[in-house]
Amino acid sequence: GEQVEQRPPHLSVPEGDSAVIICTYTDSATAYFYWYKQEPGAGLQLLMSVFSNVDRKEEQGLTVLLNKKDKQLSLNLTAAHPGDSAVYFCAVSENNNNRIFFGDGTQLVVKP
Amino acid sequence: ETAVFQTPNYHVTQVGNEVSFNCKQTLGHDTMYWYKQDSKKLLKIMFSYNNKQLIVNETVPRRFSPQSSDKAHLNLRIKSVEPEDSAVYLCASSYWGGQNTLYFGAGTRLSVL
Secondary structure: OOOEEEEOOEEEEEOOOOEEEEEEEOOOOEEEEEEEEEOOOOOEEEEEEEEOOOOEEEEOOEEEEEEOOOOEEEEEEOOOOHHHOEEEEEEEEEOOOOOEEEOOOEEEEEEO | OOOEEEEOOEEEEOOOOOEEEEEEEOOOOOEEEEEEEOOOOOEEEEEEEEOOEEEEEOOOOOOEEEEEEEOOEEEEEEOOOOHHHOEEEEEEEEOOOOOOOOEEOOOEEEEEO
């Protein structure tokens, strides 16, 4: 079955720096890719989703890169600010399959 | 804007008691889920329902039982709670199949004393 590994588990960056979180997956049939953000005391909030035909997607200071050859998905927060401090999760799913697989999460701290 | 509603937000109880958590979604989705999130933030799928039918029942102790009255509601009952049941229980919903983006509720934090 699908295995998703997410790294790093913890990440601390100064305000204004970029933060990069990487996930690797194992199943080449994986078709959909997601990044979620979880703030303290809240549920998971969808940040971005991409389909497998997209290599790069940018939205509001976030960049998602998809490397299908290496089965790697990354999230880059450019110019991070303290409000970005949260736990970030990647998730993947196959086409026409309702199984969704989550990474173990990355606790991001952005220091003022 | 929250469209998956969970109640209660918090619940403290003692070992052996029964608890029930409610979840309602107003997104028109046909599939709902319960996830357990432990103290290390790890997410584990417990159940998923599609149009009131149980689709996924991961290895979950039998004291956990989901209940769905319609596709917009999925409740979770725990008979005789154990200390290891202390966690955050997250409800989510989606459309079935394809790009099934999950939308989550804010969670119910259970503390078992």
